[in-house]
Amino acid sequence: MIAARGAVAAAGGWSRSLSSFFYRRPNAYLLLLLIPPLLWFGTVYLGSLLSLLLQSFYSINDFTAEVVREPTLATYKQLITQPAHVDIVLRTTTMAIAVTIACACIAFPVAYYMARYASPRLKTFFYIAVLLPMWTSYLVKVYAWRLILAKSGMLTWLLDTLGLGPALDAALSTPVIGGPTLASSYIGMFIVFVYMWLPYMILPIHAALERVPRSLIQASADLGAKPGQTFRNVILPLAFPGVAAGSVFTFSLTLGDYIIPGVVGAPGYFIGMMVYQQQGTAGNIPLAAAFSVVPIVVIAIYLTIVKRFGAFDAL
Amino acid sequence: MRSSFDRPTILHRVAAAGGLVFMHFPVFIIVLYAFTTEDRTYQFPPPGLTTHWFEVAFARNDVWSALGLSLAVATCATLAALMLGSLAALGLARSRFWGKEAITLALILPIALPGIITGISLLAALKLAKVELGFWTIVLGHATFCLVIVYNNVIARLRRIPRSLSEASMDLGADGLQTLRYVVLPQLASALLAGGMLAFALSFDEIIVTLFTAGHQKTLPIWIYDQLFRPRERPLTNVVAVMVILITMLPIIAAYRLTRSTEERS
Helix, strand or coil, rough: HHHHHHHHHHCHHHHHHHHHHHHHCCHHHHHHHHHHHHHHHHHHHHHHHHHHHHHCCEEECCCCEEEEECCCCCCHHHHHHHHHHHHHHHHHHHHHHHHHHHHHHHHHHHHHHCCCCCCCCHHHHHHHHHHHHHHCCHHHHHHHHHHHHCCHHHHHHHHHHCCCHEEEEEEEECCCCCCCCHHHHHHHHHHHHHHHHHHHHHHHHHHHHHHCHHHHHHHHHHHHCCHHHHHHHHHHHHHHHHHHHHHHHHHHHHHCCCCCHCCCCCCCCCHHHHHHHHCCCCHHHHHHHHHHHHHHHHHHHHHHHHCCCCCHHHH | CCCCCCCCCCCHHHHHHHHHHHHHHHHHHHHHCCECCCCCCCEEECCCCHHHHHHHCCCHHHHHHHHHHHHHHHHHHHHHHHHHHHHHHHHHHCCCCCCCHHHHHHHHHHHCHHHHHHHHHHHHHHHHCCCCCCHHHHHHHHHHHHHHHHHHHHHHHHHHCCCCCCHHHHHHHHHHHHHHHHHHHHHHHHHHHHHHHHHHHHHCCCCCCCCHHCCCCCCCHHHHHHHHHHCCCCCHHHEEEEEHHHHHHHHHHHHHHHHHHHHCCC
8 A cells, every 4th residue: 555655656757647648548548458469369360360261272283282372263172072072071070060969968967967956065076077177188188098998998998897898899890980999980089079078068058057047947846847847848948058059169179170080080081180181291281271161161150050049148 | 945856866966977987087097007017008907006107207308308398388378478368358348449349259269260270370371471380480379379368367357347446546546557557457466367377278288289380399298199109108108198287287276266266255
């Protein structure tokens, strides 16, 4: 307090007149604040994003392997017409949808328990228990799953101990989703994706459920609804925006990931891996750029659908 | 008034507990395997336990230099993000002007779009500008999403500080700079600290953007990533993974406590 008063007394001249200058010109003050971050953000992020879009309209010369800097739709044509490329887009989108549905199914009971049954103390525990794995190193979690899913790893051991070994073999021999081991099959990849994005689904569902007023549930019961009916007709519709909000994360994160499909899973390519490989070893930035426009477009479409379900109100 | 609906069924308890176990056991596996005596397969349960791998890790120069690089990058990225993020939040919190909506929307793009988009766009732009990849290009990429984290933390706090405090300060004769220095900034301190710590942890752990912008530099996550495809000395990778967990966890827990305690007070 004394220090503050001293400073007020000492602050005469330049500081005061500078303050008055900005007080009289709020726009100048605003500009002063906003110019550095916006300049940085505009050039580094938005500028790069624009240059990426621009370069997706370039093409690559097949003989010299050099980028031809002339606007053309050739790269997009290549993306849409080559069956292998279309497969990659479909494979990634299918995985994203499957992961989103699975995350919603596992997250809902956890979020529901947190919001409706847990005591305040247990609620804090749950909250931290959901946040901690979310913030644990991404790469370390992926690595952990490689250990768990390996041929002689923990999951195989667990299933064998429980006498479920034959069930695992049957699942792995299923065409398409199976593979030689869990760590090299789409089943394994699916499990890892679901694990990785689960907290991103639990938190918004929990937030939506917390906002359901108890009185509504009591009213529903007073009017003669059975618990199941209340759940279906009152709670579920009100929680749905939360599910939609969570699905934005699970969907978007799956679409863009390139580490998980590389570390765990079957040999089929995913969008992210294609982007990484095309810019790296292949040196084909135009095709990498065109491929990275796909998740942007898919997410934009997804967002417009989800917006109708009120996902943004639940964020 | 409690109906039977207010009590969870057994099935419900099992589902909730199962979800939590599913979310936590992989981290225990990492820690467990850091002590295993078996270094060629991922045999479970481990045949024996040893602390040998910690000694090996401490003697390795490549681990130390990767750790040093990661810490340096995270520090630079966090400092840049703190400055730019808080400026953006101060500017956008209470002002109203044309195009503000567009700016707020653009500021969430780096976390709304998949990380790979940030990575490939930066790389495409840097290649176009013929910039050499290295330490500063890693910082550039990290600062971009760290900025958003700091911005979100600071703007959330600014929205909760009552405007009357600043008005009272001005009424009592303080000018704009003094109000900023003695009223606004002290209120922001813990939000800045929390945002900075989250940004630090995020940057320290980042791999998706880093792989694009690192060139030949090896941060600690890139070191682990390389190990995944050259799986020699597997338990060593686990020791490094445990290190990463500890270094990212501590600031995150601190940040969580900081934001919580101030929320409870207000």
